[in-house]
Amino acid sequence: MGQPSVDRILDQLRGSGGRITSARRAVVAALVEPSDHRTAENLISLVQATCPDVAPSTVYRILESLEEIGVVVHVHLGHGAAVYHLSEASHAHLVCEDCGRVVEVPPDLAKSIADGIRDRLDFSVALRHFSITGRCRACEAKWSKARLRHADKRA
Amino acid sequence: MGQPSVDRILDQLRGSGGRITSARRAVVAALVEPSDHRTAENLISLVQATCPDVAPSTVYRILESLEEIGVVVHVHLGHGAAVYHLSEASHAHLVCEDCGRVVEVPPDLAKSIADGIRDRLDFSVALRHFSITGRCRACEAKWSKARLRHADKRA
DNA sequence: GAAGCAACTGCGAGCTGGTTGCAACAACCG
DNA sequence: CGGTTGTTGCAACCAGCTCGCAGTTGCTTC
Numbered sequence: 001m002g003q004p005s006v007d008r009i010l011d012q013l014r015g016s017g018g019r020i021t022s023a024r025r026a027v028v029a030a031l032v033e034p035s036d037h038r039t040a041e042n043l044i045s046l047v048q049a050t051c052p053d054v055a056p057s058t059v060y061r062i063l064e065s066l067e068e069i070g071v072v073v074h075v076h077l078g079h080g081a082a083v084y085h086l087s088e089a090s091h092a093h094l095v096c097e098d099c100g101r102v103v104e105v106p107p108d109l110a111k112s113i114a115d116g117i118r119d120r121l122d123f124s125v126a127l128r129h130f131s132i133t134g135r136c137r138a139c140e141a142k143w144s145k146a147r148l149r150h151a152d153k154r155a
Numbered sequence: 156m157g158q159p160s161v162d163r164i165l166d167q168l169r170g171s172g173g174r175i176t177s178a179r180r181a182v183v184a185a186l187v188e189p190s191d192h193r194t195a196e197n198l199i200s201l202v203q204a205t206c207p208d209v210a211p212s213t214v215y216r217i218l219e220s221l222e223e224i225g226v227v228v229h230v231h232l233g234h235g236a237a238v239y240h241l242s243e244a245s246h247a248h249l250v251c252e253d254c255g256r257v258v259e260v261p262p263d264l265a266k267s268i269a270d271g272i273r274d275r276l277d278f279s280v281a282l283r284h285f286s287i288t289g290r291c292r293a294c295e296a297k298w299s300k301a302r303l304r305h306a307d308k309r310a
Numbered sequence: 311g312a313a314g315c316a317a318c319t320g321c322g323a324g325c326t327g328g329t330t331g332c333a334a335c336a337a338c339c340g
Numbered sequence: 341c342g343g344t345t346g347t348t349g350c351a352a353c354c355a356g357c358t359c360g361c362a363g364t365t366g367c368t369t370c
Contacts, residue, residue, distance in 0.1 A: 014338095018346075018347090019337045020337075020338095021337075021348080041327085055348070056327095057330085057348085057350080058347080058348055060328065061329090075288075078231060079231060081326085081327060082327085082328095094272065094276065096278070103278050109272070112271070113268050113272075116264060116267070117249065117268075117287070121264075122291065123249045123258050123290070124289055124290050124291075124292070125249065125287055125288075125289035134269075134272075134278055134279055135278070136277065137277040137278065172317085174316090174365085174367065176365075178319070179318090195356075209320085210320045212320075212321080213320070215356095235355085236356065237356085
């Protein structure tokens, strides 16, 4: 394990009529590297660490191609940049709107949520591409305290 | 009913040390106007219909102030612009990532989802600010058909 | 109701995150 | 090896906001 998926993904890319270039190799390598959620910027610098001449736009285009063949998924978690990850490693995200922390939802819980929604509404939630914003416990505590203080001041 | 909340919101604004200006009146009026989910652009043109000289940046700033006092909430639904609405009228959204259609989640279902998440993970999903992406039934059908066609071509 | 303070506004420049057009380049096929 | 065509780097561009600043105006005080 570890690197075999690089070749598998490159094969998929070739199979869909694409060519294998060093830029593509580098992007795929950056994607399979285990890590938290990567922004495009993050991926770009990772790629440029090994291939300094790869242009940002090229990385975006490669990500787009990978997304087209279903290998990669990107999600907009809140306000800033999008994050990219392999769709096979995908999962639901909870994003704290205060501190930006990302919590992953265990698959069974995600599944039961998705099923509930599908049953009640004509809407199929993609487990592999789904994020919910809210507040993590720490920020929740911080916030209700702040609100209390605020109410105090106004009284 | 109808317009009383305009005055109530303006009072809140004044109460928090703000001033009432025609621009602010117009933005609040646009917000209470019943409608689907409004983008900033949408709100700006609505405001400019009655107050043509209000600058876009002013609308953004007013929305920011309203958000600070908790009257307004904005959500990034997918890839494009954010949508704004009164926090009191808030609810969960499902966003179709293909066609952009927005489906509202009935409060009881939303509550049971939020409870499930809170019980299992230390994370409190804000019902009033929560969106899930996926595909509406129509786009789901469209998509699996396209995937079929694609697989066909490759075989 | 005039004066004054400070919040608010319009304007335009600037920023982030991403997209696009184009000419040069280089995989892959034969 | 030579041709075809997908891919790349570059730079200009775009959407969606954000910010700095000078001028304006709401609210308060006298």
